[in-house]
Amino acid sequence: MSDSPIWHPFTQHGLGEPIPEVVRGEGALLHTKDGAQVIDAISSWWVTTHGHAHPRIAAAIAEQAAVLDQIIFAGWTHGPAEQLARSLRELMPASLTRVFFSDSGSTSVEVALKMALGYWLHRGEPRHRILVMDSGYHGDTIGTMSVGARGAFNRAYKPLLFDVTSIPFPAEGAEQQTLDALENACRDGAAAFVVEPLVLGAGGMLMYPAQTLAEMRGICARHGVLFIADEVMTGWGRTGTLLACEQAGIEPDILCLSKGLTGGAIPLAVTMASEPVFDAHRSEDRARMFFHSSSYTANPVACAAANANVAIWQEEPVMDRIAALSERQVERLAMLATHQSVRNPRRMGTIAAFEVGTAAGYLSDLAPRMLALFREKNVLLRPLGNTIYVMPPYCIEAGQLDQVYEAIGEVLNEVA
Numbered sequence: 171m172s173d174s175p176i177w178h179p180f181t182q183h184g185l186g187e188p189i190p191e192v193v194r195g196e197g198a199l200l201h202t203k204d205g206a207q208v209i210d211a212i213s214s215w216w217v218t219t220h221g222h223a224h225p226r227i228a229a230a231i232a233e234q235a236a237v238l239d240q241i242i243f244a245g246w247t248h249g250p251a252e253q254l255a256r257s258l259r260e261l262m263p264a265s266l267t268r269v270f271f272s273d274s275g276s277t278s279v280e281v282a283l284k285m286a287l288g289y290w291l292h293r294g295e296p297r298h299r300i301l302v303m304d305s306g307y308h309g310d311t312i313g314t315m316s317v318g319a320r321g322a323f324n325r326a327y328k329p330l331l332f333d334v335t336s337i338p339f340p341a342e343g344a345e346q347q348t349l350d351a352l353e354n355a356c357r358d359g360a361a362a363f364v365v366e367p368l369v370l371g372a373g374g375m376l377m378y379p380a381q382t383l384a385e386m387r388g389i390c391a392r393h394g395v396l397f398i399a400d401e402v403m404t405g406w407g408r409t410g411t412l413l414a415c416e417q418a419g420i421e422p423d424i425l426c427l428s429k430g431l432t433g434g435a436i437p438l439a440v441t442m443a444s445e446p447v448f449d450a451h452r453s454e455d456r457a458r459m460f461f462h463s464s465s466y467t468a469n470p471v472a473c474a475a476a477n478a479n480v481a482i483w484q485e486e487p488v489m490d491r492i493a494a495l496s497e498r499q500v501e502r503l504a505m506l507a508t509h510q511s512v513r514n515p516r517r518m519g520t521i522a523a524f525e526v527g528t529a530a531g532y533l534s535d536l537a538p539r540m541l542a543l544f545r546e547k548n549v550l551l552r553p554l555g556n557t558i559y560v561m562p563p564y565c566i567e568a569g570q571l572d573q574v575y576e577a578i579g580e581v582l583n584e585v586a
Protein backbone atom coordinates (compact mmCIF):
# COMPACT_ATOMS: atom_id res chain seq x y z
CA MET A 171 0.00 0.00 0.00
CA SER A 172 1.40 3.41 -1.01
CA ASP A 173 2.00 6.05 1.68
CA SER A 174 1.52 8.87 -0.85
CA PRO A 175 -0.86 11.61 0.35
CA ILE A 176 -2.20 12.07 -3.19
CA TRP A 177 -5.93 11.67 -3.84
CA HIS A 178 -6.11 10.72 -7.54
CA PRO A 179 -8.96 11.63 -9.94
CA PHE A 180 -11.38 8.92 -11.05
CA THR A 181 -9.34 6.43 -9.04
CA GLN A 182 -10.62 3.84 -6.62
CA HIS A 183 -8.42 4.17 -3.57
CA GLY A 184 -8.67 1.27 -1.19
CA LEU A 185 -7.60 -1.60 -3.40
CA GLY A 186 -3.93 -1.03 -2.67
CA GLU A 187 -3.12 -1.19 -6.39
CA PRO A 188 0.30 0.25 -7.19
CA ILE A 189 0.21 3.56 -9.07
CA PRO A 190 3.11 3.73 -11.54
CA GLU A 191 5.33 6.80 -11.38
CA VAL A 192 6.24 8.28 -14.75
CA VAL A 193 9.55 10.10 -15.01
CA ARG A 194 9.82 10.95 -18.71
CA GLY A 195 7.73 11.06 -21.87
CA GLU A 196 8.91 11.03 -25.44
CA GLY A 197 6.61 10.69 -28.46
CA ALA A 198 4.14 7.91 -27.69
CA LEU A 199 6.40 6.44 -25.02
CA LEU A 200 6.35 6.92 -21.25
CA HIS A 201 9.28 5.86 -19.05
CA THR A 202 8.45 4.84 -15.48
CA LYS A 203 10.59 5.15 -12.35
CA ASP A 204 11.08 1.39 -12.23
CA GLY A 205 12.47 1.33 -15.76
CA ALA A 206 9.44 0.22 -17.79
CA GLN A 207 8.62 1.71 -21.21
CA VAL A 208 4.88 2.16 -21.59
CA ILE A 209 3.07 2.94 -24.85
CA ASP A 210 0.57 5.75 -24.32
CA ALA A 211 -2.39 4.51 -26.38
CA ILE A 212 -4.85 7.13 -25.08
CA SER A 213 -2.70 10.26 -25.43
CA SER A 214 -2.80 10.71 -21.64
CA TRP A 215 -6.53 11.39 -21.46
CA TRP A 216 -6.87 12.43 -25.10
CA VAL A 217 -4.63 15.49 -24.89
CA THR A 218 -1.18 14.62 -26.25
CA THR A 219 -1.75 15.01 -29.97
CA HIS A 220 1.85 15.40 -31.19
CA GLY A 221 3.46 13.12 -28.62
CA HIS A 222 5.03 13.81 -25.23
CA ALA A 223 7.65 16.53 -24.77
CA HIS A 224 7.47 17.79 -28.34
CA PRO A 225 10.69 19.86 -28.63
CA ARG A 226 8.98 22.90 -30.19
CA ILE A 227 6.31 23.06 -27.50
CA ALA A 228 8.83 22.45 -24.70
CA ALA A 229 11.08 25.22 -26.06
CA ALA A 230 8.17 27.66 -26.40
CA ILE A 231 7.16 27.03 -22.79
CA ALA A 232 10.70 27.54 -21.46
CA GLU A 233 11.24 30.68 -23.49
CA GLN A 234 7.95 32.29 -22.49
CA ALA A 235 8.34 31.38 -18.80
CA ALA A 236 11.61 33.31 -18.73
CA VAL A 237 10.05 36.43 -20.27
CA LEU A 238 6.50 36.85 -18.93
CA ASP A 239 5.04 34.10 -16.77
CA GLN A 240 1.67 35.54 -15.80
CA ILE A 241 -0.36 38.74 -16.13
CA ILE A 242 -3.89 39.56 -15.05
CA PHE A 243 -6.08 39.31 -18.17
CA ALA A 244 -8.96 41.59 -17.11
CA GLY A 245 -8.16 44.83 -18.88
CA TRP A 246 -4.60 43.75 -19.83
CA THR A 247 -3.30 41.72 -22.73
CA HIS A 248 -0.07 40.15 -24.03
CA GLY A 249 1.53 39.04 -27.29
CA PRO A 250 1.10 35.26 -27.02
CA ALA A 251 -2.68 35.61 -26.40
CA GLU A 252 -3.08 38.14 -29.22
CA GLN A 253 -1.17 35.89 -31.62
CA LEU A 254 -3.16 32.82 -30.60
CA ALA A 255 -6.53 34.56 -30.89
CA ARG A 256 -5.67 35.77 -34.40
CA SER A 257 -4.50 32.30 -35.43
CA LEU A 258 -7.69 30.72 -34.09
CA ARG A 259 -9.79 33.23 -36.01
CA GLU A 260 -8.01 32.16 -39.16
CA LEU A 261 -8.09 28.42 -38.50
CA MET A 262 -11.59 28.03 -37.07
CA PRO A 263 -14.98 28.62 -38.74
CA ALA A 264 -15.33 32.19 -40.01
CA SER A 265 -18.45 32.98 -37.98
CA LEU A 266 -16.53 32.44 -34.71
CA THR A 267 -15.03 35.89 -34.37
CA ARG A 268 -14.40 36.09 -30.61
CA VAL A 269 -12.02 34.10 -28.42
CA PHE A 270 -12.56 33.78 -24.65
CA PHE A 271 -9.79 32.04 -22.69
CA SER A 272 -10.05 29.65 -19.76
CA ASP A 273 -8.10 26.73 -18.33
CA SER A 274 -9.77 23.37 -19.00
CA GLY A 275 -12.35 21.60 -21.11
CA SER A 276 -14.88 21.89 -18.30
CA THR A 277 -14.44 25.63 -17.96
CA SER A 278 -14.70 26.09 -21.72
CA VAL A 279 -18.15 24.47 -21.58
CA GLU A 280 -19.18 26.38 -18.43
CA VAL A 281 -18.25 29.57 -20.24
CA ALA A 282 -20.25 28.50 -23.31
CA LEU A 283 -23.35 27.87 -21.17
CA LYS A 284 -22.95 31.23 -19.41
CA MET A 285 -22.52 32.99 -22.77
CA ALA A 286 -25.71 31.38 -24.07
CA LEU A 287 -27.76 32.39 -21.03
CA GLY A 288 -26.28 35.90 -21.10
CA TYR A 289 -27.10 36.20 -24.80
CA TRP A 290 -30.79 35.56 -24.18
CA LEU A 291 -30.98 37.72 -21.05
CA HIS A 292 -29.34 40.71 -22.73
CA ARG A 293 -31.62 40.38 -25.75
CA GLY A 294 -34.50 40.84 -23.34
CA GLU A 295 -35.93 37.33 -23.86
CA PRO A 296 -34.48 35.28 -20.99
CA ARG A 297 -34.24 31.57 -21.77
CA HIS A 298 -32.77 28.98 -19.45
CA ARG A 299 -33.50 25.56 -20.90
CA ILE A 300 -30.45 23.72 -22.21
CA LEU A 301 -30.78 20.79 -24.60
CA VAL A 302 -28.28 17.95 -24.31
CA MET A 303 -27.68 14.51 -25.78
CA ASP A 304 -28.06 11.25 -23.82
CA SER A 305 -24.64 9.81 -22.85
CA GLY A 306 -22.97 13.21 -23.28
CA TYR A 307 -19.99 14.25 -21.18
CA HIS A 308 -18.79 17.82 -20.81
CA GLY A 309 -16.79 17.86 -17.57
CA ASP A 310 -17.04 17.44 -13.81
CA THR A 311 -18.04 20.85 -12.51
CA ILE A 312 -21.61 21.25 -11.28
CA GLY A 313 -22.62 23.09 -14.47
CA THR A 314 -21.03 20.64 -16.87
CA MET A 315 -22.28 17.62 -14.93
CA SER A 316 -25.76 19.12 -15.29
CA VAL A 317 -25.51 18.96 -19.07
CA GLY A 318 -23.87 15.52 -19.05
CA ALA A 319 -25.25 12.03 -18.57
CA ARG A 320 -26.59 11.35 -15.08
CA GLY A 321 -25.34 8.26 -13.29
CA ALA A 322 -22.82 6.95 -10.80
CA PHE A 323 -20.40 9.83 -11.54
CA ASN A 324 -22.73 12.50 -10.29
CA ARG A 325 -25.32 10.75 -8.11
CA ALA A 326 -24.08 12.50 -4.94
CA TYR A 327 -24.59 15.96 -6.45
CA LYS A 328 -27.97 15.36 -8.06
CA PRO A 329 -29.91 17.97 -6.04
CA LEU A 330 -27.46 20.64 -7.21
CA LEU A 331 -27.64 19.80 -10.92
CA PHE A 332 -29.99 21.90 -13.03
CA ASP A 333 -32.72 20.39 -15.19
CA VAL A 334 -32.05 19.88 -18.86
CA THR A 335 -33.92 18.33 -21.77
CA SER A 336 -32.12 15.29 -23.06
CA ILE A 337 -32.52 13.98 -26.59
CA PRO A 338 -31.65 10.39 -27.50
CA PHE A 339 -28.27 9.48 -28.96
CA PRO A 340 -28.69 8.94 -32.75
CA ALA A 341 -28.07 5.20 -32.74
CA GLU A 342 -27.72 3.59 -36.17
CA GLY A 343 -31.14 3.41 -37.78
CA ALA A 344 -32.72 5.71 -35.15
CA GLU A 345 -31.28 9.02 -36.34
CA GLN A 346 -34.72 10.38 -37.26
CA GLN A 347 -35.95 9.88 -33.68
CA THR A 348 -33.12 12.07 -32.45
CA LEU A 349 -33.88 14.75 -35.03
CA ASP A 350 -37.59 14.68 -34.18
CA ALA A 351 -36.86 14.92 -30.45
CA LEU A 352 -34.53 17.84 -31.05
CA GLU A 353 -37.08 19.60 -33.25
CA ASN A 354 -39.78 19.20 -30.58
CA ALA A 355 -37.48 20.39 -27.80
CA CYS A 356 -36.48 23.43 -29.88
CA ARG A 357 -40.16 24.23 -30.53
CA ASP A 358 -40.71 24.37 -26.77
CA GLY A 359 -38.04 27.07 -26.58
CA ALA A 360 -34.46 26.60 -25.46
CA ALA A 361 -31.36 28.73 -24.93
CA ALA A 362 -28.90 26.29 -26.46
CA PHE A 363 -28.11 22.74 -27.52
CA VAL A 364 -24.73 21.46 -26.36
CA VAL A 365 -23.28 18.44 -28.10
CA GLU A 366 -20.07 16.53 -28.81
CA PRO A 367 -19.77 16.43 -32.62
CA LEU A 368 -19.47 12.95 -34.20
CA VAL A 369 -18.05 11.12 -31.14
CA LEU A 370 -19.42 11.04 -27.58
CA GLY A 371 -16.21 10.37 -25.65
CA ALA A 372 -16.60 9.48 -21.99
CA GLY A 373 -20.13 8.23 -22.74
CA GLY A 374 -18.51 5.22 -24.46
CA MET A 375 -16.88 6.45 -27.70
CA LEU A 376 -20.30 6.44 -29.38
CA MET A 377 -20.12 7.58 -33.01
CA TYR A 378 -22.78 9.06 -35.29
CA PRO A 379 -22.78 10.30 -38.90
CA ALA A 380 -21.85 13.78 -40.08
CA GLN A 381 -25.21 14.02 -41.87
CA THR A 382 -27.04 13.79 -38.53
CA LEU A 383 -24.77 16.45 -37.05
CA ALA A 384 -25.54 18.71 -40.02
CA GLU A 385 -29.27 18.16 -39.61
CA MET A 386 -29.13 18.86 -35.87
CA ARG A 387 -27.34 22.13 -36.57
CA GLY A 388 -29.98 23.02 -39.16
CA ILE A 389 -32.83 22.40 -36.70
CA CYS A 390 -31.21 24.64 -34.07
CA ALA A 391 -30.64 27.37 -36.65
CA ARG A 392 -34.28 27.24 -37.80
CA HIS A 393 -35.51 27.67 -34.21
CA GLY A 394 -32.89 30.22 -33.14
CA VAL A 395 -31.47 27.86 -30.51
CA LEU A 396 -27.73 28.44 -30.03
CA PHE A 397 -25.62 25.48 -31.15
CA ILE A 398 -22.67 24.78 -28.83
CA ALA A 399 -20.10 22.35 -30.25
CA ASP A 400 -17.99 20.79 -27.52
CA GLU A 401 -14.88 19.83 -29.51
CA VAL A 402 -12.73 19.46 -26.39
CA MET A 403 -12.00 15.85 -27.35
CA THR A 404 -12.79 15.83 -31.08
CA GLY A 405 -10.92 19.05 -31.95
CA TRP A 406 -7.37 19.26 -33.29
CA GLY A 407 -7.61 16.39 -35.74
CA ARG A 408 -8.96 13.54 -33.63
CA THR A 409 -11.76 12.64 -36.04
CA GLY A 410 -9.61 13.05 -39.16
CA THR A 411 -10.27 16.75 -39.77
CA LEU A 412 -9.17 19.75 -37.71
CA LEU A 413 -12.70 19.96 -36.28
CA ALA A 414 -15.38 17.27 -36.41
CA CYS A 415 -17.86 20.01 -37.43
CA GLU A 416 -15.91 20.37 -40.68
CA GLN A 417 -17.11 16.93 -41.83
CA ALA A 418 -20.71 18.08 -41.50
CA GLY A 419 -19.94 21.40 -43.20
CA ILE A 420 -21.33 23.32 -40.24
CA GLU A 421 -20.36 26.28 -38.10
CA PRO A 422 -21.54 26.35 -34.48
CA ASP A 423 -22.56 29.54 -32.64
CA ILE A 424 -20.15 28.65 -29.83
CA LEU A 425 -17.14 26.30 -29.96
CA CYS A 426 -15.26 24.76 -27.01
CA LEU A 427 -11.62 23.72 -27.43
CA SER A 428 -8.99 22.49 -24.98
CA LYS A 429 -6.86 19.26 -24.74
CA GLY A 430 -4.97 19.40 -28.10
CA LEU A 431 -4.97 23.22 -28.07
CA THR A 432 -1.50 23.18 -26.47
CA GLY A 433 -0.61 19.81 -28.00
CA GLY A 434 -1.62 18.53 -24.57
CA ALA A 435 1.42 19.96 -22.82
CA ILE A 436 -0.16 22.48 -20.45
CA PRO A 437 -3.74 23.43 -19.47
CA LEU A 438 -5.53 25.98 -21.63
CA ALA A 439 -8.98 26.28 -23.19
CA VAL A 440 -10.90 28.64 -25.41
CA THR A 441 -14.56 29.25 -26.01
CA MET A 442 -15.07 30.85 -29.40
CA ALA A 443 -18.27 32.78 -30.02
CA SER A 444 -20.05 34.35 -32.95
CA GLU A 445 -20.37 38.12 -33.18
CA PRO A 446 -24.07 38.19 -32.11
CA VAL A 447 -23.19 36.30 -28.90
CA PHE A 448 -20.37 38.77 -28.17
CA ASP A 449 -22.51 41.75 -29.18
CA ALA A 450 -25.21 40.84 -26.67
CA HIS A 451 -22.59 41.39 -23.95
CA ARG A 452 -21.11 44.59 -25.44
CA SER A 453 -22.69 47.64 -23.89
CA GLU A 454 -22.10 50.85 -21.97
CA ASP A 455 -24.14 49.20 -19.21
CA ARG A 456 -21.67 47.60 -16.76
CA ALA A 457 -24.26 45.01 -15.82
CA ARG A 458 -23.95 43.48 -19.30
CA MET A 459 -20.27 42.61 -19.24
CA PHE A 460 -19.43 38.90 -19.21
CA PHE A 461 -18.93 37.91 -15.58
CA HIS A 462 -16.38 35.15 -15.85
CA SER A 463 -12.68 34.84 -15.16
CA SER A 464 -10.09 32.74 -13.43
CA SER A 465 -6.73 33.83 -12.03
CA TYR A 466 -4.82 32.21 -14.88
CA THR A 467 -7.04 33.26 -17.79
CA ALA A 468 -4.88 33.22 -20.96
CA ASN A 469 -1.69 32.40 -19.06
CA PRO A 470 1.16 33.54 -21.35
CA VAL A 471 3.14 30.29 -20.97
CA ALA A 472 0.10 28.22 -21.94
CA CYS A 473 -0.63 30.57 -24.88
CA ALA A 474 2.98 30.19 -26.05
CA ALA A 475 2.54 26.40 -25.99
CA ALA A 476 -0.67 26.78 -28.02
CA ASN A 477 1.13 29.01 -30.53
CA ALA A 478 3.77 26.30 -30.90
CA ASN A 479 0.96 23.78 -31.47
CA VAL A 480 -0.49 25.99 -34.22
CA ALA A 481 2.99 26.28 -35.80
CA ILE A 482 3.32 22.49 -35.75
CA TRP A 483 -0.04 22.20 -37.51
CA GLN A 484 1.04 24.75 -40.10
CA GLU A 485 4.59 23.54 -40.70
CA GLU A 486 4.66 19.79 -40.05
CA PRO A 487 2.74 17.10 -41.98
CA VAL A 488 0.18 16.63 -39.17
CA MET A 489 -2.68 15.76 -41.53
CA ASP A 490 -0.50 13.08 -43.18
CA ARG A 491 0.27 11.57 -39.76
CA ILE A 492 -3.43 11.59 -38.92
CA ALA A 493 -4.31 9.91 -42.23
CA ALA A 494 -1.62 7.23 -41.73
CA LEU A 495 -2.74 6.55 -38.14
CA SER A 496 -6.40 6.41 -39.20
CA GLU A 497 -5.56 3.93 -41.95
CA ARG A 498 -3.58 1.74 -39.55
CA GLN A 499 -6.43 1.86 -37.02
CA VAL A 500 -8.78 0.54 -39.76
CA GLU A 501 -6.46 -2.38 -40.51
CA ARG A 502 -5.71 -3.32 -36.91
CA LEU A 503 -9.34 -3.00 -35.83
CA ALA A 504 -10.45 -5.21 -38.74
CA MET A 505 -7.97 -7.89 -37.65
CA LEU A 506 -9.09 -7.65 -34.04
CA ALA A 507 -12.76 -7.71 -35.02
CA THR A 508 -12.47 -11.42 -35.80
CA HIS A 509 -11.94 -12.07 -32.07
CA GLN A 510 -15.05 -13.64 -30.54
CA SER A 511 -15.21 -11.05 -27.71
CA VAL A 512 -15.22 -7.97 -29.93
CA ARG A 513 -18.60 -6.26 -30.36
CA ASN A 514 -19.53 -3.24 -32.41
CA PRO A 515 -16.07 -2.24 -33.69
CA ARG A 516 -16.10 1.35 -34.89
CA ARG A 517 -13.70 4.09 -35.90
CA MET A 518 -13.75 7.80 -36.57
CA GLY A 519 -10.46 9.30 -37.75
CA THR A 520 -7.76 8.37 -35.26
CA ILE A 521 -10.20 6.93 -32.68
CA ALA A 522 -10.99 3.20 -32.66
CA ALA A 523 -13.37 1.56 -30.17
CA PHE A 524 -15.33 -1.61 -29.50
CA GLU A 525 -17.14 -3.33 -26.67
CA VAL A 526 -15.91 -6.47 -24.95
CA GLY A 527 -18.55 -9.20 -25.25
CA THR A 528 -18.87 -9.59 -21.50
CA ALA A 529 -21.69 -7.25 -20.52
CA ALA A 530 -20.47 -4.95 -17.76
CA GLY A 531 -21.42 -1.50 -16.53
CA TYR A 532 -18.98 1.31 -15.87
CA LEU A 533 -18.59 0.27 -12.23
CA SER A 534 -18.11 -3.45 -12.83
CA ASP A 535 -14.67 -4.83 -12.04
CA LEU A 536 -14.01 -5.66 -15.72
CA ALA A 537 -12.49 -2.24 -16.49
CA PRO A 538 -10.01 -2.20 -13.55
CA ARG A 539 -9.09 -5.82 -14.31
CA MET A 540 -8.32 -4.96 -17.93
CA LEU A 541 -6.51 -1.78 -16.86
CA ALA A 542 -4.22 -3.82 -14.58
CA LEU A 543 -3.55 -6.35 -17.34
CA PHE A 544 -2.68 -3.57 -19.80
CA ARG A 545 -0.31 -2.11 -17.21
CA GLU A 546 1.44 -5.45 -16.89
CA LYS A 547 1.89 -5.38 -20.67
CA ASN A 548 3.27 -1.84 -20.56
CA VAL A 549 0.37 -0.33 -22.49
CA LEU A 550 -1.61 2.65 -21.21
CA LEU A 551 -5.23 1.89 -22.05
CA ARG A 552 -8.12 2.81 -19.77
CA PRO A 553 -11.37 1.07 -20.74
CA LEU A 554 -14.69 2.83 -20.15
CA GLY A 555 -16.75 0.05 -18.59
CA ASN A 556 -16.60 -2.70 -21.22
CA THR A 557 -15.57 -0.28 -24.00
CA ILE A 558 -11.94 -0.44 -25.07
CA TYR A 559 -10.74 2.45 -27.21
CA VAL A 560 -7.42 3.37 -28.79
CA MET A 561 -6.64 7.09 -29.25
CA PRO A 562 -2.86 7.48 -29.51
CA PRO A 563 -0.68 10.50 -30.29
CA TYR A 564 -0.48 11.08 -34.05
CA CYS A 565 3.27 10.33 -34.00
CA ILE A 566 2.84 6.75 -32.69
CA GLU A 567 5.03 4.38 -34.72
CA ALA A 568 3.42 1.52 -36.65
CA GLY A 569 5.28 -1.03 -34.52
CA GLN A 570 4.06 0.63 -31.31
CA LEU A 571 0.45 0.53 -32.50
CA ASP A 572 0.89 -3.13 -33.39
CA GLN A 573 2.08 -3.78 -29.83
CA VAL A 574 -1.02 -2.04 -28.46
CA TYR A 575 -3.31 -4.29 -30.52
CA GLU A 576 -1.33 -7.39 -29.58
CA ALA A 577 -1.80 -6.46 -25.93
CA ILE A 578 -5.54 -5.99 -26.52
CA GLY A 579 -5.79 -9.43 -28.14
CA GLU A 580 -4.00 -11.03 -25.19
CA VAL A 581 -6.14 -9.21 -22.62
CA LEU A 582 -9.32 -10.27 -24.45
CA ASN A 583 -8.14 -13.88 -24.23
CA GLU A 584 -7.51 -13.46 -20.51
CA VAL A 585 -10.85 -11.84 -19.58
CA ALA A 586 -13.14 -13.62 -22.05
Ligand code: PLP
Pocket residue numbers: 274275276277279307308309310366371372400401402403404428429
Ligand atom coordinates in the same frame (compact mmCIF):
# COMPACT_ATOMS: atom_id res chain seq x y z
N1 PLP B 1 -15.83 17.98 -22.92
C1 PLP B 1 -15.45 16.83 -23.48
C2 PLP B 1 -16.09 16.39 -24.75
C3 PLP B 1 -14.48 16.04 -22.87
O1 PLP B 1 -14.13 14.87 -23.42
C4 PLP B 1 -13.88 16.49 -21.67
C5 PLP B 1 -12.85 15.69 -20.99
O2 PLP B 1 -12.61 14.55 -21.25
C6 PLP B 1 -14.30 17.71 -21.13
C7 PLP B 1 -15.26 18.43 -21.78
C8 PLP B 1 -13.71 18.21 -19.85
O3 PLP B 1 -12.39 18.60 -20.06
P1 PLP B 1 -11.39 18.76 -18.83
O4 PLP B 1 -11.16 17.38 -18.29
O5 PLP B 1 -10.17 19.36 -19.42
O6 PLP B 1 -12.05 19.65 -17.83
